[in-house]
Amino acid sequence: MEPNANTLLFSLGSNPTLANNVASLLGITCEKAKVTHFADGEVFSKPLISVKGKDIFIIHSTFSPANERLMELLVFINALRNDDAGRIVVFIPYYGYARQDRVLDEGDPVSAVLVSDLLKAAGADKLYTCDLHSLKVLPQFGIETVNISAMELFAKVFKEKLSAANVHFNDVCVVSPDHGGVARAQAFANLIPGSSFAYADKHRPVPNKAKVLALHGNVHNKVCILVDDIIDTAGTMSAVASILLEEGAKRCWVAATHGVFSGNALERLQKAGVSEMMVSDSIENKNPGISTITIAPLLAEAIQKEIHSN
Numbered sequence: 001m002e003p004n005a006n007t008l009l010f011s012l013g014s015n016p017t018l019a020n021n022v023a024s025l026l027g028i029t030c031e032k033a034k035v036t037h038f039a040d041g042e043v044f045s046k047p048l049i050s051v052k053g054k055d056i057f058i059i060h061s062t063f064s065p066a067n068e069r070l071m072e073l074l075v076f077i078n079a080l081r082n083d084d085a086g087r088i089v090v091f092i093p094y095y096g097y098a099r100q101d102r103v104l105d106e107g108d109p110v111s112a113v114l115v116s117d118l119l120k121a122a123g124a125d126k127l128y129t130c131d132l133h134s135l136k137v138l139p140q141f142g143i144e145t146v147n148i149s150a151m152e153l154f155a156k157v158f159k160e161k162l163s164a165a166n167v168h169f170n171d172v173c174v175v176s177p178d179h180g181g182v183a184r185a186q187a188f189a190n191l192i193p194g195s196s197f198a199y200a201d202k203h204r205p206v207p208n209k210a211k212v213l214a215l216h217g218n219v220h221n222k223v224c225i226l227v228d229d230i231i232d233t234a235g236t237m238s239a240v241a242s243i244l245l246e247e248g249a250k251r252c253w254v255a256a257t258h259g260v261f262s263g264n265a266l267e268r269l270q271k272a273g274v275s276e277m278m279v280s281d282s283i284e285n286k287n288p289g290i291s292t293i294t295i296a297p298l299l300a301e302a303i304q305k306e307i308h309s310n
Contacts, residue, residue, distance in 0.1 A: 006086070007307055008051060012060045012072050015093065018281045019059040021296035026303060035072050043071040046079040055087045055310060056080055057303050062096030062115075063260060063283045070096060070115065074122045081123030089306055090119060091128045091299055093282035094258045098133040099230070110140070117142035128302055130282050130295055131229045131257040134180065148298050150280050151184065151227075154255045155191035157278065157293055158225060161253075162192075169194035173222035173249070176200070177240045185227045188255075196222070200240045215240075220248035231256040231279070234265035238272035245273045258282050259290065266290075 010031050011019030023030040035045040058076065062069040073090070080088055100111035112133075119127055120143040127145045132138070138145055162172060169192050176185035176199040189197045198217025224244045231237055231254070241252045252274050259279030266287065269277060278291040285292045 006053070006055055007057070007303075008047075008049075008054045009057045009059070009303070010047065010076070012045060012058065012069075012076055014061045014063065014069055015059055015281070015284060017284060018093070018294065018296055018299070021294060022059060022299045022303070025296060025300035033076060035076070037068070041068075043068065043075050045072050045076040047076070047083070051080050051083050051085040053084065053086050055089070055307070056085050057089050057091065057306070059091045059093070059299065061094035061282055062092060063094050063258075064262075066096040070118075074118055077119065077122040077124050085123075087126070087306075087310060088124045089126045089128065089303075090124045091302075093130045093280075093295060093299070094260075095129040095132060098129075101134045101137040110137070112137050113140045113142070116140075116145065119143050126306075128299070130280070130298070131184075133229055146302070148295070148302060149187075150257045150282075150293065150295050150298065151188050152191060153280070153293050153295065153298070154227070154257075154278065155188055157291075158253070158255065159192060161276070162223070167223050171221070171223055171250075172196070173198050173217065173219050173224045175217070175219070175224050175226050175240065175244065177226055177228050177236045181228055184229065188225070188227045192225075198224075200236075200243070215243055215247060219244050222249050223251045224249045224253065226252060226254045226274075228254075228256045230258045230260060231265060231269075232260040233262050234268045238268040238274070241269065241272040241274050251275050254278065257295075259285055261287070 008031050009023050010033050012035050019030050032048045060073050097111040097115045127143050130148045132147045172195040174185050174189035176182045182199050189195045201214045244252050253276040254274050255278045257280045280293050280295050
């Protein structure tokens with residue numbers, strides 16, 4: 001792509017490698033931003049160059065510390081708008097608060113929608129995210145939103161791994177760790193011709209705690225690929241992985257777009273018998289024992305389309 005003088009790409013520090021890879025694919029540089037915190041924790045962020053009249057693209061995931069990263073982004077968008085930027089398109093590969101997407105008990109917040117409203121109020125024109133926890137919440141978002149899926153990238157890599165291990169696709173079972181992820185896992189299974197599908201039922205009495213109630217589908221003598229959008233504490237993933245192996249699965253592999261890995265998540269997965277773990281770089285992976293695929297081409301393609309359509 002020819003560099004566009006009217007286009008600027010910014011990273012606020014949450015995904016520096018991903019942002020630089022996207023910039024490289026686009027043939028532009030990733031511009032610098034000033035992001036600091038005052039002594040009391042208040043956030044200050046702004047561009048270090050003029051953005052007047054420019055189309056701005058920002059890459060910034062809101063993982064831990066989620067609140068700080070969210071405020072960094074909101075304040076930065078406000079600074080752009082105050083300097084009369086043109087269009088402001090925000091890429092949040094990992095969208096914090098995505099799991100707070102519906103009312104379960106009376107008085108519950110729907111914080112996924114609140115964040116979208118805050119982005120709009122700050123001055124953003126459009127939002128891109130990757131493998132949002134639930135697409136059902138999108139109609140409620142206060143800003144135009146596009147969800148990008150990394151599932152085809154994962155499927156391509158896993159097909160290569162299966163072929164290298166001499167595993168026939170008919171001996172593969174794609175598994176959703178819960179009922180909410182069934183559509184995602186079914187779509188993944190369709191990308192591996194001949195593979196079968198299974199899913200687990202779970203009950204979550206409190207956040208980050210899950211109890212697996214039942215497994216639906218035959219996994220005996222199968223290489224199972226557990227597919228999900230997020231691995232956080234890995235409570236569900238590890239519990240389902242253990243059951244898969246108890247039911248006679250040959251191996252259990254895990255693929256998740258967003259590797260949060262809170263607490264002892266990695267230890268849980270290893271103890272459960274997971275032999276392969278793969279995440280995307282929506283959150284920078286610093287564990288050498290976990291494979292990473294990059295979503296940079298997906299983001300670069302989306303930016304190219306935005307530039308050409310404007």
